[in-house]
Amino acid sequence: MADAPAGSAAPATTAASPTVEIVPIEVDRDTVDDPTFEEQLTTFTASLSSSVLDYPVEHGRRYHAFRKGSYVFPNDEVIGCDLSPIQPTWVPPNVKFEVDDVESEWTYNFTFDFIMCRYMAGSIGDWPKLFKSIYDNITPGGWAEFQDWDLRCASDDGTLTAEHVTHQWCTSFLGVLDSINRNAYPGPKLLDRAKTAGFINTHEEVIKVPLGPWPKDPRLKEIGMMNLVQTLDGLDASLKALMMLGYTEEEVTLMLARVRKELKSREFHSYIKL
Numbered sequence: 001m002a003d004a005p006a007g008s009a010a011p012a013t014t015a016a017s018p019t020v021e022i023v024p025i026e027v028d029r030d031t032v033d034d035p036t037f038e039e040q041l042t043t044f045t046a047s048l049s050s051s052v053l054d055y056p057v058e059h060g061r062r063y064h065a066f067r068k069g070s071y072v073f074p075n076d077e078v079i080g081c082d083l084s085p086i087q088p089t090w091v092p093p094n095v096k097f098e099v100d101d102v103e104s105e106w107t108y109n110f111t112f113d114f115i116m117c118r119y120m121a122g123s124i125g126d127w128p129k130l131f132k133s134i135y136d137n138i139t140p141g142g143w144a145e146f147q148d149w150d151l152r153c154a155s156d157d158g159t160l161t162a163e164h165v166t167h168q169w170c171t172s173f174l175g176v177l178d179s180i181n182r183n184a185y186p187g188p189k190l191l192d193r194a195k196t197a198g199f200i201n202t203h204e205e206v207i208k209v210p211l212g213p214w215p216k217d218p219r220l221k222e223i224g225m226m227n228l229v230q231t232l233d234g235l236d237a238s239l240k241a242l243m244m245l246g247y248t249e250e251e252v253t254l255m256l257a258r259v260r261k262e263l264k265s266r267e268f269h270s271y272i273k274l
């Protein structure tokens with residue numbers, strides 16, 4: 001999180017920037033050879049679809065689900081911006097979507113109290129310019145939140161090696177994105193970029209997001225399962241980028257099938273960082 005200095009366009013100093021130390025995630029050794037894993041994956045995917053809609057809606061307004069009732073007002077007016085009209089139609093009435101390019105000049109005739117910029121890894125060519133646009137469009141004293149990835153797959157215990165096709169897929173895919181100036185690991189640079197843009201009162205948190213249900217901790221296990229489901233679902237999106245390396249469609253399809261098999265085998269304890 002980062003705060004725009006109130007009432008001043010002068011360069012600001014950073015008041016505090018604590019970074020939370022990230023420790024290795026403990027591995028669950030009990031579930032490695034579970035024969036019901038495929039079945040669990042299917043059940044989990046089905047239950048996930050219903051739980052994401054679990055917000056209380058009253059009188060056409062959506063309220064927060066966590067600690068229901070403790071804040072009596074509906075969610076505030078929100079503008080969502082994307083290059084593509086990918087959004088669903090079942091959004092709450094206080095949300096409006098705009099199709100726009102965040103890398104173009106921002107032409108709003110008002111400023112925002114809060115701007116969140118999330119999951120733009122692999123999308124942005126000029127990050128410093130984007131940070132400046134966000135800073136310039138926040139009301140003095142307002143806040144910004146940046147959530148982004150370091151999509152380089154890693155493991156703390158050395159179980160993910162360069163021999164794994166998952167590692168090769170990840171490295172090749174991120175390499176292509178880099179070569180077209182769309183870096184896929186902006187996460188580690190967010191804090192510095194926020195400070196350079198002028199934000200003060202900055203705070204950084206780094207979270208390891210497991211890829212697969214390998215952690216012992218139940219919450220991390222569930223997060224790992226969600227991440228696995230969305231990764232398996234989204235793998236095909238890397239096809240076009242990988243073909244830029246000279247592979248044929250058949251070769252990439254075969255590679256992705258091997259990645260899928262490896263990810264489901266749970267032979268390594270990998271994560272990405274958020």
Ligand SMILES: C[S@@+](CC[C@H](N)C(=O)[O-])C[C@H]1O[C@@H](n2cnc3c(N)ncnc32)[C@H](O)[C@@H]1O
Nearest residue numbers: 081082083084086100101102103118119120123
């Ligand atoms: C990985 S998705 C993340 C979507 C959303 N921000 C979220 O957190 O759920 C990246 C999105 O960025 C959009 N995008 C890429 N470049 C953009 C740009 N220059 N301006 C606006 N949106 C862009 C893509 O269309 C895509 O929907």
